Amino acid sequence: MKISVADAKNRLPELIKAVEDGESVTIYRHGTPVVDIVRTTKAGREKPKFGTLKGKVTLLDPNWWKPMTDEEVEALLDGR
Numbered sequence: 001m002k003i004s005v006a007d008a009k010n011r012l013p014e015l016i017k018a019v020e021d022g023e024s025v026t027i028y029r030h031g032t033p034v035v036d037i038v039r040t041t042k043a044g045r046e047k048p049k050f051g052t053l054k055g056k057v058t059l060l061d062p063n064w065w066k067p068m069t070d071e072e073v074e075a076l077l078d079g080r
Helices: 005-010 012-020 070-078
Strands: 002-004 025-029 032-037
Touching: 002 005, 005 012, 005 025, 012 025, 012 032
Parallel strands: 002 025
Antiparallel strands: 025 032
16 A cells, blocks of 8 residues: 555554454555555564563662651751
């Protein structure tokens, strides 16, 4: 399929569908081919890989989840 830049702006969803269906789409500017729209080699999302940060995250305070004492709160507020 050959299409001008102006037409491509208005028909982008249609052009994407055509490429998905295997049709080649070339966009022309003033009669000169400028862009070929091609389907990506990877169609779809990658699944998340769990454990990729294993060993990269260090725990500085094992009691981080415990409430702060009054002294710790005062020390934190004095630091402002």
